[in-house]
Amino acid sequence: MTRINKQKPGKIVKPGEDFEPWESHNPVPLPVIWIAVALGIWGTALLLQEQDSKVVAQAEREAGEAAAHDAAEGGAALFLANCSTCHQPNGAGVRLAVPPLQDSEFAKAGPGVVAQILLRGIDGPIRVKGFTYDGHMPSFAEALDDAEVAQLASYVGARFGGGETVLAPAEVAQLRMTHSGSGSWQGGAELASLVADLPPQPPMPATAEAGLDPAISDLIFAGKGDVWSCASCHGGLGQGAENTPRLAGLSQGYITKQLHDFRQGERHNEHMSFVAKGLDDAEIDGLAAYYAGLRVDSTAQPALGGDLARGEQIALQGDWGLGVPACFSCHGPSGFGVGAEFPALAAQQPAYVASQLAAWAGGHRNNSPLGLMDRISEALPEADRRAVSDYLASLPAVPAPEPQAMARIEGGEDEL
Amino acid sequence: MNRYLPLVLIALGILAFATLMLVIAPGVQIAQHAVPKGLNPYSEQESRGREQYVSLGCVYCHSQQPRSPDQAPDVERGWGRPSVAGDYVFDQPHQLGTMRTGPDLLNVGVRLPSESWHLTHLYQPRAIFGWSIMPAYPYLFEEKAEAGPEDTVVVLPKGFGPESGVVVARQAALDLTAYLLALDRTYPVPEDALRDDGYADRESGS
Amino acid sequence: MSSEHHDDAGQGRSAKRLIFAAGGGLALVAIGALMLEAGWVPGWISGRAPAPDVAESAYFQPPSEAEIPDGPFGEAVKRGRDIFMNTSTNAGDYVGNGLTCANCHLDGGRQPMSAPMWAAYGRYPMYRAKNDQINTMEDRVMGCFTFSMNAQHSVAGGPPPHGSDIYRDLESYFYWLATGAPTNVLMEGSGFGKVAKTELGYSPERGEQVFAANCAVCHGPDGQGQTDANGRIVFPPLWGPNSYNWGAGMARIDTAAAFVKNNMPLSQPGKLTDQEAWDVAAYIDSHERPKDARQGEMTVEQTRQRFHDGDETYYGQQVNGALLGVGTPGPERPVGAPELPIGPTPLE
Numbered sequence: 001m002t003r004i005n006k007q008k009p010g011k012i013v014k015p016g017e018d019f020e021p022w023e024s025h026n027p028v029p030l031p032v033i034w035i036a037v038a039l040g041i042w043g044t045a046l047l048l049q050e051q052d053s054k055v056v057a058q059a060e061r062e063a064g065e066a067a068a069h070d071a072a073e074g075g076a077a078l079f080l081a082n083c084s085t086c087h088q089p090n091g092a093g094v095r096l097a098v099p100p101l102q103d104s105e106f107a108k109a110g111p112g113v114v115a116q117i118l119l120r121g122i123d124g125p126i127r128v129k130g131f132t133y134d135g136h137m138p139s140f141a142e143a144l145d146d147a148e149v150a151q152l153a154s155y156v157g158a159r160f161g162g163g164e165t166v167l168a169p170a171e172v173a174q175l176r177m178t179h180s181g182s183g184s185w186q187g188g189a190e191l192a193s194l195v196a197d198l199p200p201q202p203p204m205p206a207t208a209e210a211g212l213d214p215a216i217s218d219l220i221f222a223g224k225g226d227v228w229s230c231a232s233c234h235g236g237l238g239q240g241a242e243n244t245p246r247l248a249g250l251s252q253g254y255i256t257k258q259l260h261d262f263r264q265g266e267r268h269n270e271h272m273s274f275v276a277k278g279l280d281d282a283e284i285d286g287l288a289a290y291y292a293g294l295r296v297d298s299t300a301q302p303a304l305g306g307d308l309a310r311g312e313q314i315a316l317q318g319d320w321g322l323g324v325p326a327c328f329s330c331h332g333p334s335g336f337g338v339g340a341e342f343p344a345l346a347a348q349q350p351a352y353v354a355s356q357l358a359a360w361a362g363g364h365r366n367n368s369p370l371g372l373m374d375r376i377s378e379a380l381p382e383a384d385r386r387a388v389s390d391y392l393a394s395l396p397a398v399p400a401p402e403p404q405a406m407a408r409i410e411g412g413e414d415e416l
Numbered sequence: 417m418n419r420y421l422p423l424v425l426i427a428l429g430i431l432a433f434a435t436l437m438l439v440i441a442p443g444v445q446i447a448q449h450a451v452p453k454g455l456n457p458y459s460e461q462e463s464r465g466r467e468q469y470v471s472l473g474c475v476y477c478h479s480q481q482p483r484s485p486d487q488a489p490d491v492e493r494g495w496g497r498p499s500v501a502g503d504y505v506f507d508q509p510h511q512l513g514t515m516r517t518g519p520d521l522l523n524v525g526v527r528l529p530s531e532s533w534h535l536t537h538l539y540q541p542r543a544i545f546g547w548s549i550m551p552a553y554p555y556l557f558e559e560k561a562e563a564g565p566e567d568t569v570v571v572l573p574k575g576f577g578p579e580s581g582v583v584v585a586r587q588a589a590l591d592l593t594a595y596l597l598a599l600d601r602t603y604p605v606p607e608d609a610l611r612d613d614g615y616a617d618r619e620s621g622s
Numbered sequence: 623m624s625s626e627h628h629d630d631a632g633q634g635r636s637a638k639r640l641i642f643a644a645g646g647g648l649a650l651v652a653i654g655a656l657m658l659e660a661g662w663v664p665g666w667i668s669g670r671a672p673a674p675d676v677a678e679s680a681y682f683q684p685p686s687e688a689e690i691p692d693g694p695f696g697e698a699v700k701r702g703r704d705i706f707m708n709t710s711t712n713a714g715d716y717v718g719n720g721l722t723c724a725n726c727h728l729d730g731g732r733q734p735m736s737a738p739m740w741a742a743y744g745r746y747p748m749y750r751a752k753n754d755q756i757n758t759m760e761d762r763v764m765g766c767f768t769f770s771m772n773a774q775h776s777v778a779g780g781p782p783p784h785g786s787d788i789y790r791d792l793e794s795y796f797y798w799l800a801t802g803a804p805t806n807v808l809m810e811g812s813g814f815g816k817v818a819k820t821e822l823g824y825s826p827e828r829g830e831q832v833f834a835a836n837c838a839v840c841h842g843p844d845g846q847g848q849t850d851a852n853g854r855i856v857f858p859p860l861w862g863p864n865s866y867n868w869g870a871g872m873a874r875i876d877t878a879a880a881f882v883k884n885n886m887p888l889s890q891p892g893k894l895t896d897q898e899a900w901d902v903a904a905y906i907d908s909h910e911r912p913k914d915a916r917q918g919e920m921t922v923e924q925t926r927q928r929f930h931d932g933d934e935t936y937y938g939q940q941v942n943g944a945l946l947g948v949g950t951p952g953p954e955r956p957v958g959a960p961e962l963p964i965g966p967t968p969l970e
Contacts, residue, residue, distance in 0.1 A: 088704065089700070098854060320732070355492050385492070
């Protein structure tokens with residue numbers, strides 16, 4: 001900066017009285033400039049890339065919306081995604097367990113009937129093509145929107161019933177209004193009012209209208225002594241939220257076992273051990289029976305950013321490369337649950353499923369029989385755990401496995 | 417050192433540039449975020465509870481910012497999805513926090529939706545978690561011989577309550593609980609709030 | 623002049639520096655990009671997950687479902703797959719129990735060491751000592767229907783007749799699974815594998831304990847499997863009227879032991895020791911099940927001499943005071959036959 005005192009670099013100058021410091025011309029080292037230039041280029045490239053991914057995402061969204069509007073394609077895809085795990089890809093059902101759709105009286109009755117069954121689900125014996133089935137079908141009212149129900153019903157009516165009627169989303173909206181809050185169809189007997197010329201249907205078995213024991217009702221809605229009420233966390237109808245699990249439709253045996261495990265310290269969760277320690281065996285049985293008999297629409301939504309296609313693959317086929325069998329090979333087709341050891345998974349809250357899988361993998365939960373879930377959770381990478389949790393949340397809620405225990409509580413709604 | 421004017425001009429220029437890039441531009445960017453669908457403003461009681469939250473210094477131990485799965489396993493802890501700027505539009509000042517001595521609370525209202533649980537826990541955390549290091553806040557409650565019709569009685573296990581009588585919540589405890597129960601950011605993220613339009617995020621999920 | 627010269631030289635130097643700087647920067651970017659592409663950058667810097675190692679498994683990899691071709695052949699493959707996965711429905715007239723092919727051939731006939739179809743397809747036609755003749759794939763599958771699917775109690779009363787489309791569809795599925803597999807080679811992972819004999823031999827008494835500890839949680843304490851709410855079989859029955867009959871390969875203890883050792887409990891193959899596998903297989907195969915479909919008019923002893931001599935089996939032996947091989951009682955109506963109509967019959 002100071003020109004007057006400019007001296008040739010290298011020449012040694014003894015500091016004198018009138019010494020002024022100076023700065024020689026030292027260029028910035030080239031490597032530093034290289035790095036600076038490289039960082040600049042990198043940053044620009046990143047900025048451009050981000051712009052690019054926005055464009056790609058926009059294009060993907062538009063393509064996705066366009067695909068959703070393609071009715072014929074959509075119907076087949078919806079059928080594969082929602083119906084085929086039970087009714088099979090060819091609509092033949094499963095002998096003595098799941099009624100066939102192919103040429104069934106109900107598919108022939110047209111998409112209107114199919115849509116009404118989809119919206120409400122079935123709980124009760126039903127006779128299809130000469131066989132009686134112990135019908136438990138979930139309601140798809142929450143899992144599918146009007147357009148999807150319309151597409152799916154039209155597809156089922158056309159492919160399996162041979163009809164040509166196409167249902168409009170507006171008609172589905174109308175049906176949804178009509179049937180809102182009606183619960184499930186009580187077997188073929190109730191459906192007979194919907195379909196003309198139906199062969200005789202088995203009568204609905206008489207269910208004892210067992211009102212809820214007031215002591216159990218108090219536990220659920222008011223709590224007792226030093227125990228909070230179940231509903232204050234799990235919701236009045238056991239629908240759960242975030243990592244508070246859904247209880248509605250879990251089997252009685254499973255709930256009982258978990259409460260016992262909490263009480264004995266086999267399963268770790270401070271809130272629940274606190275609660276379970278205040279419960280006696282009769283209360284546990286009563287609570288388990290109540291929640292097992294509840295049929296409540298799903299409140300779960302995929303929320304963890306998981307890849308739903310990957311989740312579906314794990315749930316339906318497993319990943320044998322990782323040594324992970326399909327979830328549904330033990331938890332039952334469509335995740336309805338099997339017995340006391342394999343709980344229902346469908347419509348479970350995704351944050352809860354992900355946190356439990358993480359707990360198993362990390363050794364914080366270890367009450368799974370044979371350590372089955374410990375091994376499987378360890379094998380699943382974190383992204384897969386989120387993927388499968390999100391996929392399960394996208395499924396319709398299980399039908400009540402033990403309808404004789406079905407009981408609805410007045411006033412339970414306001415806990416929702 | 418005799419050219420003061422250019423020096424001052426350059427200094428002011430640098431200051432102005434920094435203000436533009438560090439204050440004004442982010443301000444404009446943040447102001448573009450709409451209020452997410454599903455996020456409600458705090459009610460009067462919840463706002464009072466929020467003041468309690470601030471004055472009790474909850475922020476020194478509890479964050480309000482779940483992080484993305486790439487950074488921390490917050491999703492698997494059940495703390496909720498990674499937060500976005502829009503989640504904080506009603507928070508002045510925000511309570512992001514920097515310490516996690518306790519769990520993140522941005523979604524505690526969904527995770528622990530029970531009012532009576534929170535009252536127990538605020539009165540004496542050790543009643544629920546024997547190992548908890550959270551301070552108790554007994555002064556938000558009072559002991560009474562008998563609960564009045566308007567009182568909210570705190571559920572307490574034996575050994576944690578008074579010898580006789582009941583513990584009821586003061587208004588401050590009820591307000592704070594109302595605020596905690598209102599902490600809910602489980603609605604879906606608005607698409608424009610995500611970096612890369614959510615594209616990179618979706619890719620890494622596969 | 624000299625100062626101009628000096629300035630020119632300075633400009634030249636800064637131009638040179640500019641070129642060096644830009645060139646070096648570009649070179650750095652290029653090197654970095656190359657390293658990233660070559661995968662030399664550790665994942666924690668690049669933020670990329672390591673590419674899954676597809677060729678990790680030493681076993682043959684059959685094609686995935688998404689690769690089923692369109693057209694008539696693809697349709698046949700899909701029909702074959704549906705029969706394989708859900709035999710009691712899609713070949714219902716010929717299935718006299720509650721099993722499907724995929725109960726023992728896990729993962730839809732893909733899983734190594736659970737008799738994968740990609741390994742079996744290229745081996746047929748093959749000589750088999752079981753019937754002392756050359757067997758085509760159709761003969762072999764017919765044997766499956768006869769014994770493992772217990773066709774004698776089905777609506778048809780026997781396996782699908784030769785030439786049935788059921789065989790054609792199943793073989794289309796197997797052929798497709800074996801895309802790219804060698805023929806006439808004993809492939810790694812074929813069959814159920816083998817379990818070495820143990821010093822102690824096998825014992826159903828020890829096996830009972832192994833069963834209770836490892837199997838009962840899924841297959842039920844009584845071995846009859848479990849169903850979901852709709853009555854659909856999720857865990858197959860291991861003995862009794864709804865299981866495979868005495869003529870099935872799985873009724874031989876060595877076969878069952880190999881299957882158990884290499885596949886069970888599901889997701890934890892190899893968990894049981896060789897001894898436990900032998901014992902639990904002996905326990906499972908020491909229960910009564912439907913009679914051998916080849917018995918006909920013969921006595922159990924004659925059948926044993928003719929078909930089971932030298933086998934590791936309890937067929938024709940006394941276990942717990944009862945002769946095994948007599949068979950569980952036949953069903954009242956063939957399994958899966960249409961039900962009687964509901965309501966008043968014309969007679970009433």
